[in-house]
Amino acid sequence: MLDLVRKQMAAEGFLDSEIEGGGLRVVTTIDKDKQADAVDAVKEVRPEGLDELNTALVSVEPGTGAVRSMYGGPDYLKNQLNWATLGTQPGSTFKVFAVIAALENGYSLQTSLNGNAPLRIGDAEIQNQGDSGGRSYGRINLERATEFSVNTAFVDLTDQMKDGEEKIIEAAGEAGLPESTLERIDPVIGVSLGYAPVAPVDMANAYATIAAEGKRADWYVIERVNDRNGARVFKHNVATTQAIDEDVAADTLAAMQ
Numbered sequence: 001m002l003d004l005v006r007k008q009m010a011a012e013g014f015l016d017s018e019i020e021g022g023g024l025r026v027v028t029t030i031d032k033d034k035q036a037d038a039v040d041a042v043k044e045v046r047p048e049g050l051d052e053l054n055t056a057l058v059s060v061e062p063g064t065g066a067v068r069s070m071y072g073g074p075d076y077l078k079n080q081l082n083w084a085t086l087g088t089q090p091g092s093t094f095k096v097f098a099v100i101a102a103l104e105n106g107y108s109l110q111t112s113l114n115g116n117a118p119l120r121i122g123d124a125e126i127q128n129q130g131d132s133g134g135r136s137y138g139r140i141n142l143e144r145a146t147e148f149s150v151n152t153a154f155v156d157l158t159d160q161m162k163d164g165e166e167k168i169i170e171a172a173g174e175a176g177l178p179e180s181t182l183e184r185i186d187p188v189i190g191v192s193l194g195y196a197p198v199a200p201v202d203m204a205n206a207y208a209t210i211a212a213e214g215k216r217a218d219w220y221v222i223e224r225v226n227d228r229n230g231a232r233v234f235k236h237n238v239a240t241t242q243a244i245d246e247d248v249a250a251d252t253l254a255a256m257q
Contacts, residue, residue, distance in 0.1 A: 001030070001070060001221070004082060008222050012234060023228030028221050029066040034059060038069035056083035058204040064238045065205060065217035087181070087197025092130060092149045094194030096210065099146055099255055100171040101164070102157055103248045107142065109255055111157070115140035119152035124189050126155045146255040154192040165191050174243045175206035176216050210252050214244030 005026060009019050018024060038057045046055050057071040072082035102111065115137025117128040128134055128151050137150050145153035158164040165187035173182050177198060185196040205219040217240045225234040244252075 001028075001072070001082075003080075004070075004085065004221055008220065009225070012222070014225075014234075024233070025226045025228075025230075027223045027225070029061075029068060029223050030070065030221065031068045034069040035071075038071045042071050054081075054083045054088075056086075056088075056200040058084045058201045060201070060204040060208040060219050062208040062212035063215055063217065063240065065208065065219040066223070066238075067201065067219055067221045070201065070221075084200045087199050089196070090194040090198045090203050092151075092194060093203060093207075094172070094198070095146065095149065095154050095192050096207070096252060096256065097172040097175060098154050098157055098164075098168045098192035099142065099252050100175065100210075100244060100248060101167040102142060102161065103251050104171065104245070105161055105167060107157070107161070109141065109143035109146075109251055111142045112139050113142060113145055113150075113153035113160075114156040115145060115150045115153040117152050119155055121155060121159055121189055124155075126152050126190065128152055143255050151193055155189055158189055158192055165189065168192055171244075172206065174216070175209045176218075176243070177202050177206055209243060210249050210256075212240070212249075213246045214242055214249035215240040216243035217241075 005028060006019055038059065042055050042057055047053065054073065055071070057069065058067060059069045060066070061068055070084045072084040073079055117126070117134065117136045119126040128136070130149060137148070137153065140150060140153050142157065158168060161167055168191050169182055169185050169187060173179070181198055181202060185191065201219055209216040217238055220236050222234070223236055224232060227233050
């Protein structure tokens with residue numbers, strides 16, 4: 001977290017000499033209780049005996065972008081990587097952007113999709129995995145496909161939409177994934193299955209956009225900075241953009257519940 005604060009201060013124009021020895025008082029967005037809850041949550045669900053498994057958790061406040069908790073690893077002294085800010089495959093969490101793209105392009109939560117498995121489109125063969133357990137669902141609407149995370153239905157949706165692959169990536173950008181991430185995502189038929197790396201903090205911020213009725217804000221960790229005399233030298237100003245239509249955001253939330 002301290003390394004992230006230093007980087008954000010540098011991005012705001014603070015000199016290295018000011019950051020390291022300027023007597024500044026930095027107030028972050030982290031909530032002490034929520035941070036403790038995050039650490040406890042990771043301890044509760046992380047499997048034992050898998051030392052190579054890297055775990056991250058981030059909570060972002062909808063409507064402001066304030067990071068209220070961030071777990072990037074168990075011991076920064078042993079491993080100087082913050083997994084909350086590094087790209088990793090988001091998997092089925094990326095499907096939400098396909099829901100947004102569909103709703104923005106004339107589809108509804110009742111749109112009928114092909115949930116059979118395996119599904120063959122061109123050279124691709126798609127299976128239902130994870131929560132779907134390899135099951136074949138037959139015809140299934142978008143709402144239920146979201147509930148059960150049906151891979152084949154989302155690939156069918158992508159195939160149905162004109163330029164579906166590109167529209168899903170565009171929806172991810174609307175929600176808040178940065179351009180540097182989007183440009184690394186190839187528009188392939190299985191894009192909604194989350195194969196391309198995304199930082200957990202960016203994914204959390206994108207979900208916060210949906211929770212904020214489609215209003216997007218940049219995530220941040222520095223609330224304000226005072227100098228050694230107590231004078232304020234920096235304060236973060238929240239700026240939001242209505243990036244996703246309110247009705248689309250509401251229907252997307254409904255599908256996720």
